[in-house]
Amino acid sequence: MTRTATIIVDDRPVTAVAGVSLTAALVGDRRWALRRNPVDGGPRGPFCGMGVCFECEVTVDGVPSVRACLTRIRPGMRVDTGAPDDR
Numbered sequence: 001m002t003r004t005a006t007i008i009v010d011d012r013p014v015t016a017v018a019g020v021s022l023t024a025a026l027v028g029d030r031r032w033a034l035r036r037n038p039v040d041g042g043p044r045g046p047f048c049g050m051g052v053c054f055e056c057e058v059t060v061d062g063v064p065s066v067r068a069c070l071t072r073i074r075p076g077m078r079v080d081t082g083a084p085d086d087r
């Protein structure tokens, strides 16, 4: 049986396989836009998946600029993207 964890993303519950990266949980929820470009406001999303590009930065439990691809989900973690819901 697969264990799952529920996190809160932009005030909405998202359930994913326990222990996956936050990027995997968000993309698995069909969300690709994780932040906005600070210059033109356009949606940005994960690109490298290994901590290099910083395109997956989100706010986790009030801590800004957390790279989602390097962060494992924990039950109840709160994620704020500031990005449009592109699902």
Ligand code: FES
Pocket (backbone or CB within 6 Å): 045, 046, 047, 048, 049, 050, 051, 052, 053, 054, 055, 056, 057, 067, 068, 069, 070
């Ligand atoms: S996707 Fe490139 S740093 Fe996370």
